[in-house]
Amino acid sequence: MTATVKPGAVAEVRDVVAWAAGEQKPLEIVGGGSKRDFGQPFQAAYRLDLSGLAGVTLYEPAEMVLTALAGTRLTEIEALLAEHGQELPFEPGDWGPIYGLTRGASTLGGVIACNLSGPRRVKAGAARDHFIGLAGISGRAEVIKSGGRVVKNVTGYDLCKLLAGSHGQLMALTEITLKVGPRAEKARTLLLFGLDEVRGSQALRSAAGSPCEPSGLAHLPAAVAARSRVDLVVEAGTSVTAIRVEGPGPSVDYRLARLKETLAVGVRCEELHSMRSRKLWAEVRDVAPLLPDAGRQLWRLSVPPASAAEVAANLRQDLGEGVELLFDWAGGLIWLALPALADAGQAHVRAALAGGGHATLVRADVETRGRVAVFPPLAPGLAALEHRVRAAFDPLGLFNLGRLGLAA
Amino acid sequence: MQMPPPEAATIARRPRLVERLRGILPEDAVIVAEDALRAYECDGLSAYRQLPLIVVLPETTEEVSAILRLCQAEGVKIVPRGAGTSLSGGALPLADGITLGLGKFNRILDIDFANRCVVAQPGVTNLAITQAVAHAGFYYAPDPSSQIACTIGGNVAENSGGVHCLKYGLTTNNLLGLELVLMGGEVVRLGGKHLDAEGLDLLGLMTGSEGLLGVITEVTVRILRRPETARAVLAGFASSEAAGDCVARIIGAGIIPAGMEMMDRFAIHAADDFAHCGYPRDVEALLIIELDGPEVEVEHLLDRVRELAQAAGATVLRLSRDEAERVAFWEGRKAAFPAVGRISPDYYCMDGTIPRGRLPQVLTAIGEMSSRYGLRCANVFHAGDGNLHPLILYDANVPGELALAEEFGAEILKLCVAVGGVLTGEHGVGVEKRDLMGVMFNDDDLKQQQRVKCAFDPDHRLNPGKVFPVLHRCAELGRLHVQRGRLPFPDLPRF
Numbered sequence A: 001m002t003a004t005v006k007p008g009a010v011a012e013v014r015d016v017v018a019w020a021a022g023e024q025k026p027l028e029i030v031g032g033g034s035k036r037d038f039g040q041p042f043q044a045a046y047r048l049d050l051s052g053l054a055g056v057t058l059y060e061p062a063e064m065v066l067t068a069l070a071g072t073r074l075t076e077i078e079a080l081l082a083e084h085g086q087e088l089p090f091e092p093g094d095w096g097p098i099y100g101l102t103r104g105a106s107t108l109g110g111v112i113a114c115n116l117s118g119p120r121r122v123k124a125g126a127a128r129d130h131f132i133g134l135a136g137i138s139g140r141a142e143v144i145k146s147g148g149r150v151v152k153n154v155t156g157y158d159l160c161k162l163l164a165g166s167h168g169q170l171m172a173l174t175e176i177t178l179k180v181g182p183r184a185e186k187a188r189t190l191l192l193f194g195l196d197e198v199r200g201s202q203a204l205r206s207a208a209g210s211p212c213e214p215s216g217l218a219h220l221p222a223a224v225a226a227r228s229r230v231d232l233v234v235e236a237g238t239s240v241t242a243i244r245v246e247g248p249g250p251s252v253d254y255r256l257a258r259l260k261e262t263l264a265v266g267v268r269c270e271e272l273h274s275m276r277s278r279k280l281w282a283e284v285r286d287v288a289p290l291l292p293d294a295g296r297q298l299w300r301l302s303v304p305p306a307s308a309a310e311v312a313a314n315l316r317q318d319l320g321e322g323v324e325l326l327f328d329w330a331g332g333l334i335w336l337a338l339p340a341l342a343d344a345g346q347a348h349v350r351a352a353l354a355g356g357g358h359a360t361l362v363r364a365d366v367e368t369r370g371r372v373a374v375f376p377p378l379a380p381g382l383a384a385l386e387h388r389v390r391a392a393f394d395p396l397g398l399f400n401l402g403r404l405g406l407a408a
Numbered sequence B: 001m002q003m004p005p006p007e008a009a010t011i012a013r014r015p016r017l018v019e020r021l022r023g024i025l026p027e028d029a030v031i032v033a034e035d036a037l038r039a040y041e042c043d044g045l046s047a048y049r050q051l052p053l054i055v056v057l058p059e060t061t062e063e064v065s066a067i068l069r070l071c072q073a074e075g076v077k078i079v080p081r082g083a084g085t086s087l088s089g090g091a092l093p094l095a096d097g098i099t100l101g102l103g104k105f106n107r108i109l110d111i112d113f114a115n116r117c118v119v120a121q122p123g124v125t126n127l128a129i130t131q132a133v134a135h136a137g138f139y140y141a142p143d144p145s146s147q148i149a150c151t152i153g154g155n156v157a158e159n160s161g162g163v164h165c166l167k168y169g170l171t172t173n174n175l176l177g178l179e180l181v182l183m184g185g186e187v188v189r190l191g192g193k194h195l196d197a198e199g200l201d202l203l204g205l206m207t208g209s210e211g212l213l214g215v216i217t218e219v220t221v222r223i224l225r226r227p228e229t230a231r232a233v234l235a236g237f238a239s240s241e242a243a244g245d246c247v248a249r250i251i252g253a254g255i256i257p258a259g260m261e262m263m264d265r266f267a268i269h270a271a272d273d274f275a276h277c278g279y280p281r282d283v284e285a286l287l288i289i290e291l292d293g294p295e296v297e298v299e300h301l302l303d304r305v306r307e308l309a310q311a312a313g314a315t316v317l318r319l320s321r322d323e324a325e326r327v328a329f330w331e332g333r334k335a336a337f338p339a340v341g342r343i344s345p346d347y348y349c350m351d352g353t354i355p356r357g358r359l360p361q362v363l364t365a366i367g368e369m370s371s372r373y374g375l376r377c378a379n380v381f382h383a384g385d386g387n388l389h390p391l392i393l394y395d396a397n398v399p400g401e402l403a404l405a406e407e408f409g410a411e412i413l414k415l416c417v418a419v420g421g422v423l424t425g426e427h428g429v430g431v432e433k434r435d436l437m438g439v440m441f442n443d444d445d446l447k448q449q450q451r452v453k454c455a456f457d458p459d460h461r462l463n464p465g466k467v468f469p470v471l472h473r474c475a476e477l478g479r480l481h482v483q484r485g486r487l488p489f490p491d492l493p494r495f
């Protein structure tokens, strides 16, 4: 059994870590708990629940900056930003439903610790690009701060980058400062119907390399598109390639028209306007169309965008027709759903990455995750370097160590 | 400025080191003659000078690796150097250290339009990357004013910005991959042509690490499609408050210009005298606001920016009508540094960042300091992101004036921190701001950063004397003093 400690203040978090260091008791750090099934299964003596550290402590819309305690719910932050016509430019997804949980549980700390970025990542950057300041407790039970509340800052090492995507290793994050951005006046999505993966990903790349500044570039094969809840997408009855443009009204109209001119030659197409466009991109962001069959295993592959179609073809060839995929980030991100396999197909999945990139097993049952390298295996030199960096923050290996499948 | 005391034993071993280095490198790649060493004695912060012990100019990753292995084994310090344009003394040589110049790493290795990236050796200049892809309508976005000279490796080491980073980000936001050599010679590759490198974000850590963690031997950057058009607005104001208000209104309206620069009266006059760019001379503050994108968007936003500037009380308002005029608007701003250089024997360029809204307050305070120190100061800012570049005018030949200018500069930076900002926005800490680090960070923060350094370079051989005010030995930093604390939750089971 694991006991939970839920501090209500930063000083209490420090005390818990100091105690855990003294007793050599490893901790599992949890925010909203929505991604507890992400990573290698592991047992920690105590669960450090940070959801009690909640609240926005600074928000200055004119400065486009927001600071919140790590346990603040993402939904709360998004609602506050929306009131001021702003948003999180990196469009983080809600992964709760991936693990069969309800929506809305994610906390900011969890989003940052997993460096979650959605479709707009291609244009606006990742969570890590918007994470400009932090406070947290190191494995030495020291309160550490880094960065600040201004975007341009090269004072000392950029520890925010290290913490983004650290999966709760290194430090217990207590406070997070983000650069936020204006919400676009208008969003439209061009849908191209019936392109295969080669032509679909080509269309995405050519849009990405055009001056039209698309902010969403996804491809849904027919079977996946059929599970969308957006009428024009489901009713297509074929694959759907989606390209989003956002910005001031006249600009959006113009850019959409240009994309249509160049990409929709001899291809059936449609447009999604505000509400429907938002709905489709929320689906892509949360990989909703790949989720209904909860027994399927889910991989997330980051690849050089031009290799997407080939990677997809290799995966189909090696793993059979049961494979389902979705391209985001102009093909740079491939979500892959598989009928459950004992080894989650890891050898084939990773072999498909010969052209570069890496793969993470996002969903599988506990036994499978115990057998498979959930996170990308690193070259030995790099792994050793990471180990030293980790030890620089958490010498005793108190924080979430097992989640990465690593030894202390 | 106190550098770590040179190790006499190392200096005495110079002939032997030269011989060993000549075993790794061709004869002419090991520089020992004093007149040749002279070319490396300082970087862009020329107030500090020091002849390096030896300069080496390797050409391959294997050579860099062999050099670092030798330095590690021999316990010799090493200072990486790109083009030497650092304004914080990051590439300042050490009397007992080898300067490792990356000038021969000057090839672009791969231009990959399909993946929209370029792989380059670290000695390639920033501008050369854009030039290599311009024919296809692409460019590399971060554009430091030094872009004709500075190297992409130096840009990564400093996380350099430019006037367009308000919209397109700094180096760190445009970097995809690195190859680096660790002290001891190990070669590590990070990232590649994909997004979000695997494992911990060491790519992000390396960016802005000022040559203290590893020697960068290959860089992969993202390239962007050139916007269809760009136009600029020149807006003059009767006060810096009004100009600051205009900046706030533009950002508040959800407009992120490609660039938004501000100059104060002194800078405007200096630039106009130098570049004859036709800037209005009877204003206290001037904004250059550039918008880029499709023509319809730029037109649309120009209208809104014009309205916002008028609402903020602009006394002069000009919109560039063609490319030539847009370039002319920028000419004065781009010439601001040399312009100031012409009216003063020396100037000292500062680089703090503040929350945008504090601009008027900080400007007023700088004006007050300027009269107190008796030194003139021209102010140019990246107003959109609150990055200030006060240029303090002084004369190094007047005894005590350099020290006075430094004191003035330090006071400005302390003020930046006091109003919620930081010591350096893009030029780096180097030796220049090293001793001010304590203004922003406490002992625990700085020790934590040094522990990161220890993970890469446990003997402090790589670029020591930069960034950290006090060098703690890694063994001492690694010691763990855990005090058996009390768990603040007494009701919990202890098992």
Ligand SMILES: Cc1cc2nc3c(=O)[nH]c(=O)nc-3n(C[C@H](O)[C@H](O)[C@H](O)COP(=O)(O)OP(=O)(O)OC[C@H]3O[C@@H](n4cnc5c(N)ncnc54)[C@H](O)[C@@H]3O)c2cc1C
Binding pocket: B043, B044, B079, B080, B081, B082, B083, B084, B085, B086, B087, B089, B090, B091, B102, B122, B143, B144, B145, B146, B149, B150, B151, B152, B153, B154, B155, B156, B157, B158, B159, B160, B161, B162, B163, B210, B211, B212, B214, B215, B216, B217, B337, B426, B427, B463
């Ligand atoms: C006139 C002028 C204008 C400038 N304008 C701007 C500006 O607009 N924006 C801005 O951000 N900066 C600006 N700078 C500062 C400077 O140009 C940048 O910091 C630049 O990135 C330094 O590049 P460099 O190749 O000259 O590096 P160097 O000066 O040679 O070195 C800088 C630091 O990087 C390290 N380093 C260099 N190469 C490597 C490598 N391959 N591996 C590891 N470490 C390395 C060095 O050890 C040193 O610490 C300006 C400088 C000048 C002189």
